Amino acid sequence: MSEPLVASSHRDFPMPERLVPHAREWLEAAPAHPAPSTAKLSATVMLLRPGRGGPEVFVLRRASTMAFAPDMLAFPGGGVDLRDADPDVPWAGPSPQEWADRLRTTVDRTRELVIAGAREVFEECGVLLAGPDADSVVADLTAPEWDDERDALLAREQSFAELLIRRGLVLRTDLLALRAHWITPECEPKRYDTRFFVARLPEGQVADDRSSEAALVRWATPATLIAEHERGELTMLPPTRVMFEQLSRAADLTSALTANGAVWPVMPEPVEHSGALWMRSPVDEFGNGVPSVTEGSR
Template identity: 65%
Template sequence: MSSWRDFPMPELLVSSARGWLGTPEAERTAAAPKPSSTVMLLREASSGEGVEVFVLRRASSMPFAPGMIAFPGGGVDARDADPDVPWAGPSPQEWAGRLGTEEAVARELVIAAAREVFEECGVLLAGPDAGSVAADLTDLSWGRERAALLDRRQSFGEMLTRLDLVLRTDLLALRAHWTTPLCEPRRYDTRFFAARMPQGQVADDLSSEAERVEWATPQALLRADEEGREILLPPTRVMVEQLALVGDLDAWLDRASEVRRVMPWPVEHSDRLWMRAPLDADGNGLRAGVTT
């Protein structure tokens, strides 16, 4: 089943959307979207049923989506173009096929995903070899490594090389591709990855970009959104809805998934603004030619 779906417009976005809709189409301009990656860290729920996902509430000082629930992630930067990053798992060429990009862009998106999740919550998707993952990151030296990444004294590849570690790209599963609406002044072209939380590691709350972090069930996040206690932007909500359907985490991560881009746009009806997105039952963009 495929359809258009309308999401309530968060109040924070209403002004820019109204300005866009009130501008003659020929005079509208749009910012170029910045490539970015985000990672849904997952584990089995403590109840024994379903999964939990690691989320953060973005700090109110953040220029994009302040105060909203998000997954760890951020924009690609120049450091992520390093072709010498120690690499294990699907190659950049294989990732290019999955992501529908050139090989260099695929490399950047995958490295950005791993770098951001380490910078933001201290989870490292890397290990000594292609069959293992770093398990104990409690030593204070890891905090210094994160600080050196954040202030750009080192790149992710330089860190891995010096510590004799390899990026485990096989731990990442691609699950979605969303682009910020044209009406927004800050725009991102974001790939959503998923990964099982590495055994022995701990996701922390040290990120300056977050007011609060937690492990939550998808059901709890959806209730909080519906009750107005939290705000989920459309891509976050759709991903959480998909996570609510997961029974076997490993099977879901191993499942091959076709990903098609989604880009919402603002519409006005029923005396309010909405964000409209073309979605199929799996949370993907509609196939070419589908207009239902």
């Protein structure tokens, strides 16, 4: 596995083979690139827990049948659902406006992103970032009725708001911290505009493998996953690799759970050099997004 090439304002990551055909078509169409597809708003959550070798992160290998990033390593997450904007979701922690300031977007979109992240992590691995009040979290989700709740969410038979209200729970948004914002390259037909959150696995809860989207789930240290990627044993997209690098630099679990300061959007683009295709990502040496002139002048 080749190391990413690093410059002062970007990094070039080796392009996964599955992405080469679309990237090649896009480059050959220059300068008249076709209009890109709309990037769907989405959220993903990096769950962390303490481990013997340092903080461990929960990851899944996406099923080979998935339309986006099949067989690649990822975190629980997915696209925003229309009902994620429901203002009736019981909310604890920073206000929607405070979150909107962190996410650099509107309050309505903020509700969608934060709620989508919490909903997806419950749907995909059974972890619920909610509790009876603003100071507690549901500890035991092993009863079969919780599997039924997840199935009802997946089938769109209920919304996340309906689940929380009926159960007398509030969403603990203070358990989430914002780490990054990445957008799928314009050359890809299926695109996402994704916020990356981090959260500690609530005490007493267990992340499981019930998701049909995952072929395999596991806990591992970020350093272990980076090493396996370098040996060609794992495939992952640039944002996943960058998140592992950032987490691996954290001194302890508390540091790993701390939000990044200024989070700027990162959208890679395909480039060709050194006899290969690369995904050029506008990030600094720490993997943080680099603001454009327009963004930096706001």
